[in-house]
Structures are given as structure tokens and as C-alpha cells.
Amino acid sequence: MIELSDRANRISPSMTFAIASKAKALKAKGVDVCDFSVGEPDFVTPAFMREGAKAALDAGQTKYAPTAGLPKLRAAIADKLAGDNGLAYTPEQVVVTTGGKQALYNTMMVLLGPGDEALMPAPAWVTYPEIVKLTGAEPVLIPTDESTEFRVSAAQLAEAITPRTRLVVLNSPANPTGTVYTPQEIAALAEVIVEHQITVISDEIYEKLIYDGRRHVSIGSLGEEILSLTVTCSGFSKAFAATGWRLGYIAGPIHVIKAATALQSHSTSGANTFAQHGALVALRAGNAQEVIEEMRLAFQARRNLVIEELQQIPGLSCTVPQGAFYAFPNISQTGLDSLTFCERLLASEQVAAVPGGAFGCDDNIRISYATDTETLRAGLARLRRFVATLA
Ligand code: PLP
Numbered sequence: 004m005i006e007l008s009d010r011a012n013r014i015s016p017s018m019t020f021a022i023a024s025k026a027k028a029l030k031a032k033g034v035d036v037c038d039f040s041v042g043e044p045d046f047v048t049p050a051f052m053r054e055g056a057k058a059a060l061d062a063g064q065t066k067y068a069p070t071a072g073l074p075k076l077r078a079a080i081a082d083k084l085a086g087d088n089g090l091a092y093t094p095e096q097v098v099v100t101t102g103g104k105q106a107l108y109n110t111m112m113v114l115l116g117p118g119d120e121a122l123m124p125a126p127a128w129v130t131y132p133e134i135v136k137l138t139g140a141e142p143v144l145i146p147t148d149e150s151t152e153f154r155v156s157a158a159q160l161a162e163a164i165t166p167r168t169r170l171v172v173l174n175s176p177a178n179p180t181g182t183v184y185t186p187q188e189i190a191a192l193a194e195v196i197v198e199h200q201i202t203v204i205s206d207e208i209y210e211k212l213i214y215d216g217r218r219h220v221s222i223g224s225l226g227e228e229i230l231s232l233t234v235t236c237s238g239f240s241k242a243f244a245a246t247g248w249r250l251g252y253i254a255g256p257i258h259v260i261k262a263a264t265a266l267q268s269h270s271t272s273g274a275n276t277f278a279q280h281g282a283l284v285a286l287r288a289g290n291a292q293e294v295i296e297e298m299r300l301a302f303q304a305r306r307n308l309v310i311e312e313l314q315q316i317p318g319l320s321c322t323v324p325q326g327a328f329y330a331f332p333n334i335s336q337t338g339l340d341s342l343t344f345c346e347r348l349l350a351s352e353q354v355a356a357v358p359g360g361a362f363g364c365d366d367n368i369r370i371s372y373a374t375d376t377e378t379l380r381a382g383l384a385r386l387r388r389f390v391a392t393l394a
Pocket of ligand 1: 042101102104105128174178208238239240241246249250251
């Protein structure tokens with residue numbers, strides 16, 4: 004038998020994709036499934052981005068792009084980070100990657116190794132601990148709960164730091180909780196990071212999806228010292244409804260970007276060329292902000308609907324998510340663990356949700372509301388019926 008490496012044996016497959024493929028398989032059999040599993044906007048990528056990629060294809064842009072990305076795209080991303088986020092990066096401090104996920108992967112691969120610890124507030128997006136394990140380092144979860152709307156405090160972060168801590172991963176707005184840190188909270192975390200001279204990976208992929216007038220703050224924008232310790236990771240998947248394009252980016256200190264580019268040169272060779280041309284058009288499009296705003300408003304309306312419905316289900320409780328497109332209701336009163344809850348919900352009511360256990364929080368389940376309101380209404384009615392059977 005072919006033996007797997009220790010590395011391969013250490014990782015678990017993504018629970019989100021596992022549930023989503025179960026739901027897809029049921030749908031393919033003609034079952035009427037309400038799929039709340041996958042974090043993927045249901046909108047089609049804006050026309051300007053699609054046209055940009057089509058024009059590039061028609062012009063024969065089908066060869067390798069430079070490993071770090073098209074120079075014009077790197078410059079456009081640097082401009083975006085300066086304009087939207089107050090982050091001072093040169094184009095050389097940006098590398099274009101194959102999705103936001105590869106941005107995180109490359110970053111962690113060049114920063115972490117055996118013996119290192121990587122901190123992350125829990126619940127944490129499923130992929131963070133798995134990538135950390137791939138590097139040989141150890142993920143260390145800092146638990147949070149509803150009492151702080153799943154925020155980690157500066158004091159908690161300081162307490163979790165050990166001599167082995169290399170970095171902390173911050174994700175605001177967060178998957179799976181929808182938590183958005185306030186500017187003051189980000190500043191307090193930055194102080195601890197600077198004091199202890201650790202690195203922060205700031206995953207800002209949901210930055211455009213923030214509700215109720217709240218504001219996104221990029222931790223690296225808070226001063227030169229914190230910027231020198233920050234690696235900003237993001238991408239096009241969520242803001243531009245472009246999950247299938249597989250485009251993301253890293254921005255950070257030049258030596259980190261060089262190492263991430265070298266790694267990329269031996270793995271993917273760089274991101275898809277015509278997709279990058281589409282992204283360039285998207286960042287330069289005059290109406291991009293309006294289109295993004297339209298999607299944000301639609302998500303906000305769905306968020307309101309989902310929370311209103313969830314809060315009326317006896318036996319469930321839910322904090323109000325301030326960003327991203329997930330609700331994270333607490334199911335502990337039902338007496339079921341999150342995996343059993345989700346398996347039974349799918350089997351009896353054909354509603355697909357992700358067990359909170361996958362994110363390190365077994366009292367909750369994740370509902371993605373990146374789907375149409377009709378499906379949301381139907382699925383939540385089924386969820387209510389299911390919870391009633393557990394009483
Ligand atoms: N970061 C977070 C928190 C996410 O939820 C996701 C996708 O679900 C990503 C990064 C990666 O996005 P992608 O690789 O699709 O660009």
C-alpha cells in the first residue's frame with residue numbers, strides 16, 4: 004500500500020466542502036435541499052470583470068503571467084489598499100495568488116515551521132488550523148463566545164502569547180461568526196502585537212460586507228510599527244462575487260512577499276492570466292463601488308431576515324452578525340452536538356448547515372445566508388420545524 008506522509012495524515016478535509024458536496028449530491032438526485040453550507044455569493048460576477056477577462060482571452064492573453072502577478076494588477080491592488088484601507092504598500096509589496104486561500108497558505112508556509120505556535124480566536128475559519136498544521140506548526144485557539152460577540156480581547160491575546168508564538172490570525176469581518184471588531188478593539192490588539200513583536204496575518208476578505216454603518220479598519224493602517232508586523236491577505240471572491248476565478252493577494256513586508264513569490268514559483272507558477280486581467284478591470288471600473296454596494300445591501304437585508312427568523316425559534320439563540328454572510332446560532336439548548344444536529348437536520352428536513360464543531364465551537368451551527376430569500380425563508384421554516392421535534 005502507498006503510505007501517506009505525516010503531513011497528509013495531519014490534515015482533515017474541509018467540513019464546509021464535505022457538507023456542501025453531500026447537499027449537492029442530494030440535489031442531483033432531485034431532492035429539494037435548502038443549502039446554507041457554502042460561503043459563496045449567489046450573484047454572478049459583475050459584468051465589467053467578466054468583460055475584462057473575455058477581452059483578455061480574445062486578445063490572446065493565454066500565457067503565463069509574471070509569477071507575482073501582472074504588474075498593473077499589483078499596482079492597482081496597492082492603490083486599492085492605499086485608497087480603501089489606508090495601507091501604504093508599493094506594488095512590489097503585493098503578490099497575486101490563486102484565491103484568498105492560497106494567500107493564507109503561502110503566507111503561513113513562509114512564516115511558520117515546527118515548534119512555532121499560531122494563535123487564532125476560536126471559532127476560527129476551518130482552513131486556518133489546517134494550514135498551520137501543514138507547516139508543522141501548532142494552531143492555538145483562543146476561545147471566545149457569545150458574551151463578547153465572539154471577540155478576543157487584547158488581554159486574552161496577551162495572555163495566550165508564549166515564547167513560541169510566531170503570529171496571530173485576525174479575521175474581521177469573521178467567518179463563521181460575522182463579528183466585526185471596532186476600531187478601538189483593533190487598536191488594542193495592535194498594541195499587544197507590537198509590544199510582543201509577533202506577526203499578524205489580517206484576513207480581510209469580507210471587508211466590503213459590513214452592516215449597520217460599521218467601518219472596516221485594517222490593522223496595518225494604524226502606524227508604521229504595526230504595518231511592519233502585518234501581512235494583509237484578501238481577494239476577489241467575496242467582494243466581487245468571484246469565487247470561481249480563484250484570485251487573491253498578499254500585501255506585506257518585501258521579504259515576506261519575495262518568499263511567498265518564490266514558493267508560488269514552484270507551486271502554481273502564479274494566478275490565471277486572463278482572470279487577472281478581469282480583476283484589473285474590476286479594480287479600475289468607475290462603477291465598482293456601486294455594484295459592490297448593491298450586493299452589500301442585499302446581504303444586509305438577508306441578514307435581517309435570517310436573524311429575525313432565528314430569534315423566533317424557541318430553543319435557539321443568535322447574536323447579530325455585523326459582517327460577512329453567516330449567522331452562527333447557538334443550539335446548545337437542544338442537547339445535540341453540532342455534528343449530530345447538522346446530520347439530522349439534513350436527513351430529516353434537507354437543510355444543509357455546517358457544524359460549529361468544525362470551527363472549534365460545538366454549541367453552534369453556521370448558516371450561510373449567501374442565497375436567495377425564498378430559499379432562506381423555506382430553510383428557516385424547516386429548521387424551526389426540526390428544532391420543535393427536539394423539544
Ligand atoms: N478567508 C476566509 C475567512 C474565508 O471564509 C474564505 C473563503 O471562504 C477565504 C479566506 C478564501 O477565499 P477564496 O480562496 O475563495 O478566495
